[in-house]
Amino acid sequence: MAKKWVYAFSEVEAAEQAVGGKWEDVRALLGGKGANLADMTRLGVPVPPGFIVTTQACNAYQQDQRFPDGMWEEMLDHLKKVEAATGTLFGGDANPLLVSCRSGAKFSMPGMMDTVLNIGLNDQTVAAMIQLTGDERVVYDLYRRLLQMFGSVVLGIPDEPFEDAIEARKKLRKVKLDVELSAEDWKALCVTFKKLVEKEFGAPFPQDPFEQLRMAAEAVFKSWNGKRAVDYRNAAGISHTLGTAVNVQTMVFGNMGDDSATGVAFTRNPATGEKLMYGDYLINAQGEDVVAGIRNTQPIAALQKEFPVLYAEFLAICDKLERHYKDMQDVEFTIQQGKLWMLQTRSGKRTANAAVRIAVEMVNEGLITKKEALLRVTPDQVDTLLHPQFELEAAKQARKNGKLFAHGVNASPGAAVGRVYFDATTAEQKAKQEKQDVIMVRPFTRPDDVHGMLAAKGILTSEGGATSHAAVVARQFGVPCVVGAAAVKIDLERRRMQVNGTQIKEGDWISVDGTNGDVFVGNLPTVAPKLEEQHELLTLLGWADEVAGLQVWANADYPADARRARSYGAQGIGLCRTEHMFFEPERLPIVQRMILAQTSEERVEALHELLPYQQKDFEGLFKAMDGYPVIIRLIDPPLHEFLPSLEKLIEEVAEKKALKKTRGLKAKEDLLARVRAMHESNPMMGMRGVRLSIVMPEIVEMQVGAIFRAAVAMTKKGIKVKPEVMIPLVGHVNELKFIQPRLESVAKKVMDKAKVQIEYKFGTMIEIPRAALTAGEIAEVAEFFSFGTNDLTQMTYGFSRDDAEGNFLLKYVEDEILPVNPFQTIDRAGVGRLMAMAVEEGRKVRPTLEVGICGEHGGDPASIEFCASIGQNYVSCSPFRVPIARLAAAHATLKQQVN
């Protein structure tokens, strides 16, 4: 049987049969657009008739550089059928058939290939069309468009001479806009264009409609191997052997009088998701007029009054399309002389709000399953829903009025408005005592700035990248934050900052948009969504939890964080950083005393003072997490982080010495000596974590004491506590073997004394490459692993995050040396490989090993997918990202089920 090269829109079943029934293969054969038009036709939707030349024909053409045998004859045959169906004649002088000729590959390649409209117009049919429409201006406009498109697309004439001619005409007529040109003008331009074609191409414009069609179809085939298309496919990873189909379709016109119209519509409100038709139309107009906004469009509901019967038909069609495609549709339609035609349907773009509402309502309507609904919403959309935003209009106005002060890295999403303060202590004071809304501004932040950052509504820094200290802390606490706004010159001494002359003094208002990195002068209005009010989202996340193969826990240091985490649906605390508690103003002096202690007794005494504080913190955590596990990480940072900075001390001592100020000099010098002795060249890889605990076990012994005292106290109050003690920075199993038994004995003593037995675990972070490489050994001692992917990424890549992000890493991502910032999404080939090894080899030794992640990647959807794929039990992230992670976890599982 000879190959069939052409399918009518009505022949979708034949196409299905030809490829063996799979829709995917129909799309491959007919292209996406053609398959879709055929699909709509099958549904009984009124689609202007036409036919599809298959991608196979395209491939045959590419091979022989000519139409395959029989193809053209099939096309002519189908053209006849279209004439018959529409009562028109191609090239006829009464009711001429005009067609479009469009490309259409399996995968959409927007704008990459060619289209020719109004094929069939020539000097004769123009007259017939004028007769038919009674609008000379419109018809000559159509004709000159054909001349122009055919000229450039089919004959390869540059567009400029055409546009130049139009401009010349406008100049002549002393008008500015195309619409101001008359029928006469367009008629004259058609003459000019024909001359232009003949001059540039060396032959006259083909008046024969069949010749036009033949050449247009060939041009579409050729465009498949045009440079633009090839580049696009290379970039998008689309195979070059797919070929494109050619869609030949009857032209319809919404500008053929007052019984004609054209419009676009969404089957539901794309902003809110409400189930109400949403869109615009124009009477007696062309499709592009609706979009161009030259004339005032009518809301779609008005159609009901003007064309009640057609509107009912339209609603029924839309409903049918929604049911068929099981999604909200974005449709284009034209009414030509009282006849409704559907030109296109596709899934409609929507806001995050709408996405959630539509997904949930469609489940309730029985249209889609819960799993399908989950996949209809992206984690990023959930993110958007949870952070306050500036009112769009207000931001637009501010930008227009030159109030955009600076732009930086969007480090922590959300909108914040407040008064600028340039140090943590002032910021905290203004916020707490004067109840001001505060934006803390610093060149960069340090751990001892945290109290100010927590008190602030927003944070702005001029240095650092997306994972600088400021960014990490801000995300952790959900404070909107822009970092690395390099144009901002901060003058800490004069308490002001400026960008190109615009100056902001301490106390002035600014507005910080952590979602997109914008910083505005002044006070912009915001809208602030709340999770508990977002019922559809809550429903969706509930479904996510049912589906997800791994849990979502949260990183929380304080009881308030833990409560928020629970309210956002976290099923555990994956990381409580105990040292943050040490930075609280009332505790820091005790901590410093402990560090500077000359004897073990002095140290233990200071630790005794700290113990009740820590115990209280833990009690609050356990209470908030009643029945859920709480992983508490023992002290991790190097001790010098709790002391004044070396640089500051050097400066102070040099100053005192230069001025011969002996008062207090000795004490400062002593302190400097101590700080210098503790100074490290690379503190990230120095004396911290378990290393510190081995050299100075008193601190962690105190911490474990506090954990178990808290656990005992809460247990006695009827609360179910599940403490898990996490030992950080382990690189060799012997470190665990050294410290863990000591700590377990502290725990045991507390429990024995209280006669209370508590279910607990001891485990470790996997954040040193060597720990991952020897996970089998480490799992012999550790009962759980938690991937500290921040440090693991730092060490696997040899990137110091603090240094890299403000420096070469941005360039790396910009230049695509790295496909993605590895501190945002797990690098699967390197870091991920270590993680996969660790899970596999750890579980081989201890099948019940609990495995999670507590690095920032725990809140990143792509990373969550990876975590699911290697069989982790949970991911842990900032409380604010818990909802996002819950959805991402569900997605991960659903995608695994597909694969």
Added chain:
Amino acid sequence: MAKKWVYAFSEVEAAEQAVGGKWEDVRALLGGKGANLADMTRLGVPVPPGFIVTTQACNAYQQDQRFPDGMWEEMLDHLKKVEAATGTLFGGDANPLLVSCRSGAKFSMPGMMDTVLNIGLNDQTVAAMIQLTGDERVVYDLYRRLLQMFGSVVLGIPDEPFEDAIEARKKLRKVKLDVELSAEDWKALCVTFKKLVEKEFGAPFPQDPFEQLRMAAEAVFKSWNGKRAVDYRNAAGISHTLGTAVNVQTMVFGNMGDDSATGVAFTRNPATGEKLMYGDYLINAQGEDVVAGIRNTQPIAALQKEFPVLYAEFLAICDKLERHYKDMQDVEFTIQQGKLWMLQTRSGKRTANAAVRIAVEMVNEGLITKKEALLRVTPDQVDTLLHPQFELEAAKQARKNGKLFAHGVNASPGAAVGRVYFDATTAEQKAKQEKQDVIMVRPFTRPDDVHGMLAAKGILTSEGGATSHAAVVARQFGVPCVVGAAAVKIDLERRRMQVNGTQIKEGDWISVDGTNGDVFVGNLPTVAPKLEEQHELLTLLGWADEVAGLQVWANADYPADARRARSYGAQGIGLCRTEHMFFEPERLPIVQRMILAQTSEERVEALHELLPYQQKDFEGLFKAMDGYPVIIRLIDPPLHEFLPSLEKLIEEVAEKKALKKTRGLKAKEDLLARVRAMHESNPMMGMRGVRLSIVMPEIVEMQVGAIFRAAVAMTKKGIKVKPEVMIPLVGHVNELKFIQPRLESVAKKVMDKAKVQIEYKFGTMIEIPRAALTAGEIAEVAEFFSFGTNDLTQMTYGFSRDDAEGNFLLKYVEDEILPVNPFQTIDRAGVGRLMAMAVEEGRKVRPTLEVGICGEHGGDPASIEFCASIGQNYVSCSPFRVPIARLAAAHATLKQQVN
């Protein structure tokens, strides 16, 4: 056939037959000691007759807690044969047989199990022995020893009461030493001891010799499961199921008159290796008298005069033993009444010198193969031979006279003597201008101290560990160095240092022993060996090269280093650190100008100035390495290392500001701002290596230009150059893809212009864990890998070497949390695993991939063995370690061949 439980020393063939012929199994059956005695007996060496109760008997005993059936009868039978052979009678009153009863397992467990001597003595046989020897004192001493040993070993009586009794006797006689006690005294003590046994044990000492033997044999069996022995086996990893044999052997005595003697000897000189009998003996003495040094011993040569016949027999035996065991032997012998008995033979300990000479001479004598010779010398012995040492006697005296000033980490071996200077510039000046011998002393060193370190004879620091900057540089340049001598208080301002009151001022002499970490006050004499004079060593290393499966290359930055490397036998340069060249005083200002350049033009101009310097360096290297590959690493350290230190600038600016000194303030402040901007929290993981090259490619473009200009120039002079350009710190293949083509085009331009084609390679260091994890990808671009195991270890372990070694790492090694310092010997489980992965996956993609190591581990024998095991092509180390590495490489290959 009933099992045979007992073998005479003369039945070694029967034992071999019983186990199937393998000597290993004979040792398992008879124990090491028994097998050896039997072996000597077979050789016809006169060994006092005896027999061995097998380890199988021991195991049977352990199971049933009684002698297996027939064992005791076999022992009695063998005892009869011994009596017949020696003409004695066990318990006889004329010529009584005395025997020893010793344990002897397959593997030596020194001191872990029990021995009883003089079995067979009792109140009757004592008389017979006195008769026989005519020495009452000796015989009663033997008897009391039996009573004491039997009491403690067999009967479990503590040793104290016996020793107390001896002390009491000495007090009574008002003497201090055992030897001052008379026959009377020992006789009296025998009475006391017998009473003691009866009292403590509850039964009298068994007078029946057979009972003595039975009980002693049982005690040996029991001692196999004694706590000491079990602990030892657990620690040494020896199986508990091996069991011990019991050796029963005729006692012989060298103290039976002037026709008796006893001595120890080496078959060659253990200090020099000369082939001459070496040892001491004593007439009419016991073995322990020779060792104790109470009487003046005779040199073994004197034996020739006193016992010419016996001496000839002795020489023949020694020769036979050497030929049999194919090694220099350490023998013990006794002459009892004119009869020579050999009591023991084993391979003798020797100095490094002797080890080399003996090994080489034995090959020449046809005694051993070259491969065997290679395995007879350890790489550490070669190390010892290559560094100057203090004269042993002088060091001993200095210690005695309180001249030991301090002790630190032995960072770079060798002895150095010189005057102390406390900064690099003074040190260099004194050395170069005044031709002084200089010891540079600093708390720690920095890269800009290198010029002083190179000028110094030795280096001493009070801070840092075995891989601190000082240590690494010192080893690299073979400068003796002691680091981390924490007791030394250095007062840089007053130009002096002290330890506990001993003070050393600038200009004073000290002597630094980098081999053992000692530092002496004053000027100690040294001995300095030279490789070219050590002919045997040269011969041995030549054999090593024939055998070794991987080559030894050297790390060399300067032509002089390269020449040394060649003279030490290096077959390539594995690492030339180009940045060291930047620190040279005449270049540093240009380098700083280049770094601080405000425009690209300024930078390129400064680089143009540097180019001729670099080219000249490379020309020298290529010339020195004519025909051998030279790997040149492009700039690696962060640029701020070439600028003044941040801390110093802060101090200077603060001082100027405090004193309102405006002159030069602005410039300093500007410099401070630049340095601060370049400051990094963790410079090790910051903007350096390929990262710097990607952001600022001008530097490496200049370097590659210089490399290829040098290569072209040398090629034109007829020198065969093989440059290999190494790009450091690659973690992602895209980094290489970005920079390598640019650099190759620079190389090509230079070669094209000169019309010279040069054989070259481009490759990378594998020093980032991610590089190892993605080696397959990287090998698609890189033509060679060189493991930078210093950094790879830092990042795999998350240890900052600078911080860790002076800090927790020493504690880790001390407490055995880490079995070994991973910066000295490759951590196989972690770092090694990454290396093995990288080689395997790299070679899968590029089978011809050249793989080496240029980290300090390249000079460590255990690490070299590992490198060989994963199939590396070469190791590269400090020129001074090349000879050691050559031997270690041969060892690695030989061990692989065995496995």
